[in-house]
Amino acid sequence: MGGVTSSIAARFAFFPPAPPSYRLLADDATGKLLIPELSAPSSAAAAAAAARRGRRRRAAAEAEAEAVVEAEEAEVLRLRTRRGHEIVAVYVRNPRATATLLYSHGNAADLGQMFGLFVELSHRLRVNLMGYDYAGYGRSTGKPTEYNTYADIEAAYNCLKEQYGVADEDIILYGQSVGSGPTIDLASRVPNLRAVVLHSPILSGLRVLYPVKRTYWFDIYKNIDKIGLVNCPVLVIHGTSDDVVDCSHGKQLWELSKVKYTPLWLSGGGHCNLELYPDFIRHLKKFISSVAKQAAKNGSKEPTVKDGAHNNNKDIIEIIPSERPRTQEAAHRPEASRNSLDSRVVKSKAADLPEKSRMSSDDVDKFRRRRCLVW
Numbered sequence: 001m002g003g004v005t006s007s008i009a010a011r012f013a014f015f016p017p018a019p020p021s022y023r024l025l026a027d028d029a030t031g032k033l034l035i036p037e038l039s040a041p042s043s044a045a046a047a048a049a050a051a052r053r054g055r056r057r058r059a060a061a062e063a064e065a066e067a068v069v070e071a072e073e074a075e076v077l078r079l080r081t082r083r084g085h086e087i088v089a090v091y092v093r094n095p096r097a098t099a100t101l102l103y104s105h106g107n108a109a110d111l112g113q114m115f116g117l118f119v120e121l122s123h124r125l126r127v128n129l130m131g132y133d134y135a136g137y138g139r140s141t142g143k144p145t146e147y148n149t150y151a152d153i154e155a156a157y158n159c160l161k162e163q164y165g166v167a168d169e170d171i172i173l174y175g176q177s178v179g180s181g182p183t184i185d186l187a188s189r190v191p192n193l194r195a196v197v198l199h200s201p202i203l204s205g206l207r208v209l210y211p212v213k214r215t216y217w218f219d220i221y222k223n224i225d226k227i228g229l230v231n232c233p234v235l236v237i238h239g240t241s242d243d244v245v246d247c248s249h250g251k252q253l254w255e256l257s258k259v260k261y262t263p264l265w266l267s268g269g270g271h272c273n274l275e276l277y278p279d280f281i282r283h284l285k286k287f288i289s290s291v292a293k294q295a296a297k298n299g300s301k302e303p304t305v306k307d308g309a310h311n312n313n314k315d316i317i318e319i320i321p322s323e324r325p326r327t328q329e330a331a332h333r334p335e336a337s338r339n340s341l342d343s344r345v346v347k348s349k350a351a352d353l354p355e356k357s358r359m360s361s362d363d364v365d366k367f368r369r370r371r372c373l374v375w
Contacts, residue, residue, distance in 0.1 A: 014107060014144035014178075016137040021112030024076070024088060024139040033076040038090070038115045074119070079159055081135070081151040085142035089132035089156055090115065091164070092122040098292045099194055100166045102156055103131040104149075104179030106200075106272075110138035117275060124281055125288050127172070128164075132156045134182075146181065146205075146220045153182040157190075168192040169295060172288065176200060177245060177271070180253075181221030188229035195233045195261075195291045197284070200242060200271055203249045227256045233294075235261045235287045237280065239269025261287060 022037040075091040090111055101121065105114050111133050122129040134149050135142030142148055160166040172195045175183025180201030187196045202208050205220035215222055227234070234257040238250030247265065254263050264283045266274055274280050 014134075014136065016134075016144060017108060017110050017113065020138045021110050022138060033078065035076055035090075035112065035115075037112050038074070038076075074115075077159065079132070079155040081142075081148070081155040083135070083142070083148055083151040085135040085140065085148065085151070087132055087135060087140040087142075087152050087155060088138055089130055089159065090118065092118050092129045092131075094122045094126055094128055096126045097122075097128040098126055099170050099172050099288060100128040100130065100160060100164070101125070101172050101174050102153070102160065103129060104153055104173070104175045104181075104183050105131060105133075106177035106179055112138065121284075125285055127288065128166075130156055130160055149182040150185050153186050157186060169194055172197060172291070174199065177202065178221070180223055181205075184223045184226050184230065185221075187232065188226040191231050193232045194295055195235065195287070196230055197287070198234065198236045198250065198253060199274065200238055200245050201236065201250055201253055202245050203252055207249065208245055223253060224256065227253050228258060231258060233259045233261045233287075233291055235284075236263040237266070237274060237283070238263070239266045239271065239274055241268050242271045244271035261290075 022035045025034045025036060026032070027034055073093055075093075077089045077091065078086050079089055080086055088111060103114075103118065103121075105111075111131060114131055118129050118131050121127070132152060132155075133140040134144050134152050136144035136148070140152075157171070160171060161168075168190055169192055171193050173183045173187050173193060174197040175181070176199040180198050183196060183198070184201075187193055201223060202221060203224040204215065204222050206212055206216060206218075207224070215225055234254070236250045236254040236257075238245075238247045240247050250263070250265075254260060264279060266277050266279060269277060
């Protein structure tokens with residue numbers, strides 16, 4: 001018997017790609033960090049490729065060229081965490097940005113696999129975007145544990161504040177799958193964030209394994225107990241056919257949120273393919289636009305609810321107090337699934353201390369294997 005909670009978490013929660021999907025190099029001339037695998041095609045090559053696709057509209061070609069420029073201007077960073085690790089992060093700029101997205105990715109992914117999505121989201125949502133690898137993922141040092149991920153997201157958040165001068169009111173936290181853990185933890189401790197997006201989120205680690213009715217001391221990512229502390233608008237996106245993290249996780253987190261935003265339940269969506277549905281980007285764009293207008297309209301910390309708001313158009317989104325969620329039907333089924341794309345912080349010292357284990361890590365490992373957990 002023995003071991004700490006974080007070692008249990010590492011055994012049944014984390015699956016970093018091995019080997020990492022990218023290398024980290026320093027440019028001899030400038031000293032800047034580079035990821036060769038993320039090098040975007042040159043503007044000339046992109047223009048030639050666009051010309052060959054004659055059937056594309058000119059606007060689409062121009063949009064693609066803009067995305068290429070954004071990819072070329074992405075910055076690669078090494079960030080030191082309060083737990084002594086160095087994590088790798090990328091920062092994608094958009095000259096028309098209205099907000100900054102801090103993206104915590106899913107379990108079986110790293111920056112090399114996520115970069116294409118980061119560039120696409122930055123371009124289409126008109127946001128600056130920072131993504132990072134957890135300790136033990138990609139070229140980040142250390143080992144993946146629950147508490148390390150909390151330190152990792154804090155390091156990325158502090159970088160946005162200190163190096164890029166981003167205000168809390170302009171930050172949108174985005175957590176996918178296991179990334180909902182550090183996302184909700186940080187959001188529960190920073191009161192003035194613009195918004196939070198939860199993509200296929202989990203209620204807690206143990207609840208992915210088994211639908212327990214209470215929170216146990218050895219559980220990890222206790223999102224169910226923290227979501228009520230988040231003060232900003234929360235958007236939940238979940239697939240109704242998710243066979244890894246059941247859609248009930250997203251629905252319960254939405255129900256428990258203080259400031260609910262019309263959720264997106266993607267009919268037939270799984271755990272790793274929601275980005276392929278047209279409604280995914282459409283809903284995100286409306287959400288980001290709505291919270292931006294709200295931030296500009298008043299200086300209050302909490303968004304207001306439209307009096308007597310009622311609209312039959314399902315594409316019109318309102319911040320709502322307690323309605324039942326509506327299902328957004330996808331305009332098209334996805335063609336194919338891709339791999340899982342899956343300070344001012346006040347934190348008590350006690351929260352960093354692991355709890356004493358009453359279950360051997362071997363028992364937990366056997367339990368995880370029996371339940372075939374991969375998330």
